[in-house]
Amino acid sequence: MRRYPPRVAETRPAALPPAQRTVGQLVAESIRFYGEHFWSVLLLGVPFLLIDVMSLNRTVLAQTLFAWLLGPFVCAAYVRACSLLADEPWSWTAYAVALLVYIPFPALLRLFVLPAIAWFAFVGLAVPAAVFEELGWVAALRRGIRLGRVDLVHALGGLATLCIVYGVSRGALLVLLHTQGDLAQKAAIVLSDIVLSPLLYIGGAFLYLDQAARADAETE
16 A cells, blocks of 8 residues: 655744734735634625725716715724724724725825825824724824834835735636626626725724834834
């Protein structure tokens, strides 16, 4: 009988601490958390789905208006993602901060995606700061700006990579079902938004941990 060598158990490389975490590990840790909390996180994709369905075949102005109209739901999803990661209850202060941060976001996104990413990198971490540190809204905004500036390259790179992962995965799914008819394409939009968009919220919360650790290391 032929003998086979024993299998060596595969182990996942240990992640670097947040202060040293690379963009790739930021995405990997976000995906890992998503997988471990799949059913809790899945519904966070509903706001993106509503925006895309309502914006389908609409003008740029109409798409921007729908993004503003549904902004409160997007903000609620982000606060919920931060609460899940922090294992903290819902924060109305964080929700108010999220609404303030979101106001210029749809207009910046329609201009070009990079200004929107830069805006969120610069001030968007105020939302998880309000959740994790239980700050008031003014202190949270100041803290968010401080965290965005401590390593702006990492913040921009992390958010841009998360958006690329979402966009490429979504585009691949749409292309895959392109020849299957209009109904299949709409189903692809539903699947991509529901399943993929929560990664953006989780990634933003993980980015806060990275930037906060870098800020703490800077003050030591």
